[in-house]
Amino acid sequence: QVQLEESGGGSVQAGGSLRLSCVASGSSGRKIAMGWYRQAPGKQRELVAFITISDSTNYGDSVKGRFTISRDNAKNTVYLQMNSLKPEDTAVYYCYGSVWPLGYWGQGTQVTVSS
Numbered sequence: 001q002v003q004l005e006e007s008g009g010g011s012v013q014a015g016g017s018l019r020l021s022c023v024a025s026g027s028s029g030r031k032i033a034m035g036w037y038r039q040a041p042g043k044q045r046e047l048v049a050f051i052t053i054s055d056s057t058n059y060g061d062s063v064k065g066r067f068t069i070s071r072d073n074a075k076n077t078v079y080l081q082m083n084s085l086k087p088e089d090t091a092v093y094y095c096y097g098s099v100w101p102l103g104y105w106g107q108g109t110q111v112t113v114s115s
Contacts, residue, residue, distance in 0.1 A: 002026045002104045004095045009109030012085055016113070020080040022095030022106060027076065033098040034071065034078040038091035038111075048093065049080060062088070085113045 008020040024032050035050030047060045049069035057069055068081045082089065090113050095106035 002032065002097050002099060002102075004097050004104055004106035006093065006095045006106045006109040009093060009111045011112040011114065014086055014113055014115050016085050017081070017083045018085065018111060019082065020093055020095075020109060020111075022078045022080075022097075024076045024078075024097050027097075027099060030099055031073065032076075033100075035096045036069065036078075036080045036093055037096055038089075038093045039108075040088075040091040043091075045094070050096075051078060082111070085111075087113050087115045089113050 003025045004022055006020060006022045008018060010018060012018055031053045033052045036048040037045050038048050039045040048063055049059045049067055051057050051069050051071055066084045071078045091111060092108040093111050094108045097104045
């Protein structure tokens with residue numbers, strides 16, 4: 001059973017930056033494909049960024065060029081560096097981890113961007 005714990009959310013003004021972290025435990029040494037999704041009130045959950053076990057990355061169109069996903073395998077941690085934040089980035093951000101064929105979600109961390 002993989003557990004995911006997010007941290008780093010908070011409130012920031014438009015144009016600011018935040019870095020989210022997600023620590024994975026319980027993977028028994030297996031490398032985990034990990035990503036970030038977000039859900040704003042009244043909207044569906046959407047992909048923000050994903051990093052595969054071979055370290056390939058992909059991003060949602062709305063965050064390309066502003067957000068960067070990275071991982072530290074020694075710490076079983078994935079990061080999401082968010083720059084040039086906009087009010088429309090306001091959402092609950094969820095960490096996702098996959099050890100095929102299972103997927104796991106963190107509890108989410110709130111990011112609020114004010115104009």
